[in-house]
Amino acid sequence: MKNFKIAVIPGDGIGTEVMTEGIKILGSYLGLTEYATFTYDWYPWGCEYYHNTGQMMPEDGMDILAGYDAILLGAVGFPGVPDHVSLRDLLLKIRQGFDQAVNLRPIKLLKGAPCPLRDKTPDMIDFVVVRENVEGEYAGDGSISEDGKTVYQTGVFTEKNTDRIMKYAFELAQKSKKGKKLTSVTKSNALNYSMVFWDQRFKAMAKNYPEVVTEQAHVDAISMYFVQKPEAYDVIVASNLFGDIITDLGAALQGGLGFAASANLNIEGTYPSMFEPVHGSAPEIAGKSIANPMAMIWTVKLMLDHLLPDYDHNVIVDAIEATLVDGNVLTRDLGGTASTKAVGDAICDKIYEVLCQ
Numbered sequence: 001m002k003n004f005k006i007a008v009i010p011g012d013g014i015g016t017e018v019m020t021e022g023i024k025i026l027g028s029y030l031g032l033t034e035y036a037t038f039t040y041d042w043y044p045w046g047c048e049y050y051h052n053t054g055q056m057m058p059e060d061g062m063d064i065l066a067g068y069d070a071i072l073l074g075a076v077g078f079p080g081v082p083d084h085v086s087l088r089d090l091l092l093k094i095r096q097g098f099d100q101a102v103n104l105r106p107i108k109l110l111k112g113a114p115c116p117l118r119d120k121t122p123d124m125i126d127f128v129v130v131r132e133n134v135e136g137e138y139a140g141d142g143s144i145s146e147d148g149k150t151v152y153q154t155g156v157f158t159e160k161n162t163d164r165i166m167k168y169a170f171e172l173a174q175k176s177k178k179g180k181k182l183t184s185v186t187k188s189n190a191l192n193y194s195m196v197f198w199d200q201r202f203k204a205m206a207k208n209y210p211e212v213v214t215e216q217a218h219v220d221a222i223s224m225y226f227v228q229k230p231e232a233y234d235v236i237v238a239s240n241l242f243g244d245i246i247t248d249l250g251a252a253l254q255g256g257l258g259f260a261a262s263a264n265l266n267i268e269g270t271y272p273s274m275f276e277p278v279h280g281s282a283p284e285i286a287g288k289s290i291a292n293p294m295a296m297i298w299t300v301k302l303m304l305d306h307l308l309p310d311y312d313h314n315v316i317v318d319a320i321e322a323t324l325v326d327g328n329v330l331t332r333d334l335g336g337t338a339s340t341k342a343v344g345d346a347i348c349d350k351i352y353e354v355l356c357q
Contacts (some may be wrong), residue, residue: 004307005039007068007209007272011046012086012279014291014340015074021293021344022072022300028348029316032355035308041068047078047086047281066274070303073276074296078283088140091276096134098271100264101161102168102300105247105278109231110317112324113255114334115228124231125253126178128285130169131243135266136194138240146331155194157239160169166205169237169269173212178234181213185222185246186239198239218272223249224283251278258292258333261299263306275303289339292331294320297347 008023010016026038043064056076058064065071071094077086094100103136109115109125117125139156173182184202188195199216206214216227219242224231226249238246251260257279264274277295285291301316323329329346330336336344 001034001036003066004069005040006038006040006303006334007065007071008040008042009045009071009090010057010074011079011281012048012077012078013029013075013283013286014047015076015281017289017291018277018288018293018296018338019072019074020349021340022296023295024344025348025351026300026304029304029313029351032352033311044173045090046076047081049079049284050085050089053213056086057093062093064354065094067096068272070272070307071274072303074284075279075281075333090139092140094209094274095264095354096140098222098266098274099134099268100266100271100273101132101134101164102263102265102267103243103247104263104265105129105131105243105250106261106298106302107247107250108317109254110259110321110324111319112327113259115255116252117230120230120253127230127233127250129243129247129250130164130165130172130235130236130237131247132161132238132240134202134240136240138244140142154241155191155241157194157197159201161198162201163205166201166237167208169235170177170212173235174209176234179213180211181215181234182209183222183233183236184214184216185219185236186216187219187242189218194239202237205292206352219246222246226250226253247278256292256333258331259298259304260295263299263302273303273306277300277304288331290342291340292333293340293344293346297344315351315354316347319347323347325340 010019050056076091081103106128111124135156137155141156142152144151151225173180186195186199188199231254251257259279262278266273277299279295301313304313323346328339329342
């Protein structure tokens with residue numbers, strides 16, 4: 001039986017609370033399936049570490065993380081630490097340093113989850129966004145004029161990186177059971193260099209996948225279409241900035257950030273990938289044991305998909321859905337009164353019922 005080494009960074013705010021539930025689900029699931037064993041090393045990096053040391057992670061943090069099979073992250077950010085410091089000096093440093101070129105975000109409405117759209121049912125909201133994760137406007141390139149009155153934020157798009165994102169998205173669409181459809185998010189009518197290049201690479205890659213239905217949509221238009229016709233989407237590929245924006249809108253469609261799981265994938269396998277819920281640290285509710293752990297638990301499932309691709313791990317999402325449908329053990333954001341721990345326990349019980357019945 002293979003053993004995987006996991007670096008655990010609970011991070012800030014509710015990150016520590018939801019991480020406990022994610023690890024609990026992992027232990028229960030692996031104990032029942034015996035697919036593999038996991039060992040964990042916990043690292044107290046984040047904003048509290050920054051307050052104590054002036055750094056979000058130690059100087060050799062990347063060297064430490066490089067020795068793991070995967071990284072599990074809870075949340076980053078807390079009042080008193082500027083967002084550009086907490087984000088760039090930990091999260092983006094790991095994403096870019098380990099060439100985690102794909103950010104994978106499932107947008108799926110589960111039965112029992114609240115949806116702000118009238119007349120939209122779970123079968124209508126079920127797609128995935130492939131977000132470019134290391135370049136674009138988040139590459140960190142730019143400059144400030146000597147007088148400080150003009151600022152340039154440079155978007156970086158290379159053929160090598162853009163093509164591998166496109167290739168990953170096309171192959172995902174090719175495997176899709178929904179419709180083998182891939183939508184590219186663009187804004188080439190206004191961004192006459194970066195997005196024109198993006199469109200050109202999309203069209204070039206499409207020639208290699210004639211069985212995949214393709215379309216392009218401007219980012220402003222697709223934001224509208226997410227609300228009007230989410231059922232029209234299967235796989236979506238987007239640049240870093242556009243993908244960041246539309247996936248939060250997608251999270252709203254599936255019931256809120258409490259369901260927003262993500263994977264930051266090094267698709268070549270040369271570095272560890274990182275898995276994180278994207279609800280943030282939510283300092284206003286930190287320490288109250290009322291955070292919704294479902295996004296963290298869903299994120300654990302994405303990590304299992306990556307590390308153990310020969311097995312079907314959908315029982316974890318099915319257990320989340322069964323807990324929602326029962327409606328007896330839910331956190332306050334879902335209209336319940338249960339604690340974070342109680343929800344984790346309830347999902348554990350559902351997994352046990354399926355695997356041991």
